[in-house]
Amino acid sequence: MTDGYFITLEGPDGSGKSTQARLLAERLRAAGRHARLTREPGGTPLGCVMRAVLLHPEATLEALAQAGLAPGDMQAEPMLPLTEALLLSADRAQHVARLREWLAAGDVVISDRYADATLAYQGYGRGYDLATLRALQAMATGGLAPDLTLLLDLSVEEGQRRKRVGHEDGEEINRLDLEQRDFQERVRAGYLALAAAEPQRWVTLDARASMGALAEQVWAAAALQLGL
Numbered sequence: 097m098t099d100g101y102f103i104t105l106e107g108p109d110g111s112g113k114s115t116q117a118r119l120l121a122e123r124l125r126a127a128g129r130h131a132r133l134t135r136e137p138g139g140t141p142l143g144c145v146m147r148a149v150l151l152h153p154e155a156t157l158e159a160l161a162q163a164g165l166a167p168g169d170m171q172a173e174p175m176l177p178l179t180e181a182l183l184l185s186a187d188r189a190q191h192v193a194r195l196r197e198w199l200a201a202g203d204v205v206i207s208d209r210y211a212d213a214t215l216a217y218q219g220y221g222r223g224y225d226l227a228t229l230r231a232l233q234a235m236a237t238g239g240l241a242p243d244l245t246l247l248l249d250l251s252v253e254e255g256q257r258r259k260r261v262g263h264e265d266g267e268e269i270n271r272l273d274l275e276q277r278d279f280q281e282r283v284r285a286g287y288l289a290l291a292a293a294e295p296q297r298w299v300t301l302d303a304r305a306s307m308g309a310l311a312e313q314v315w316a317a318a319a320l321q322l323g324l
């Protein structure tokens with residue numbers, strides 16, 4: 097058991113969870129709580145390296161070649177589903193050590209994605225066996241589960257529209273954003289199934305709401321659990 101409180105935000109790409117995670121952390125701090133904001137993949141220094149490999153393998157290989165750390169004539173290759181699942185889990189194992197320290201110190205920890213993302217993307221999205229992925233997550237997390245998970249649900253169409261607009265404003269497009277629409281549909285359905293299976297932990301919010309209105313709903317869900 098931990099003394100702090102662990103909140104995760106999940107949702108399909110373009111659902112606005114990163115903005116909502118930041119707004120929630122700011123509001124918790126204004127309410128006098130010690131809030132930590134983090135993310136997966138990439139919540140630790142080593143995790144940033146794994147994030148680059150996972151989301152931008154070609155650019156990573158190029159940078160390594162330029163630094164003399166990879167042969168210059170190497171081409172990026174497709175990532176196997178198992179490699180992807182293991183890298184994400186390795187990122188998570190490294191992250192969990194830090195999460196545990198913060199929670200033991202009594203902090204409210206907000207993570208922009210966590211283990212449920214692997215079930216949604218690699219399990220429901222890629223079709224990787226869910227029981228195997230759950231066993232892998234048990235290993236990576238050592239059993240650390242969120243106290244509250246907020247699902248920012250959004251249609252694939254609207255998510256992709258927002259991604260396009262974000263990209264025009266300079267937001268990065270990663271390897272998974274380029275997946276086909278049916279993949280994104282399976283991820284969304286997967287998240288909804290995970291939320292339905294564990295209603296005591298998940299709160300599903302409609303991410304079509306404006307940023308401000310959604311922030312109010314996120315705050316209401318967190319404040320209720322934290323007694324604020």
Ligand code: TYD
Nearest residue numbers: 109110136137184209210213214217272273
């Ligand atoms: P994120 O930084 O949340 O990207 P975005 O802001 O575009 O939603 O996550 C990066 C990508 O990694 C995202 O497409 C989802 C994917 N991902 C997985 O496939 N499995 C995982 O376990 C995690 C944590 C992320």
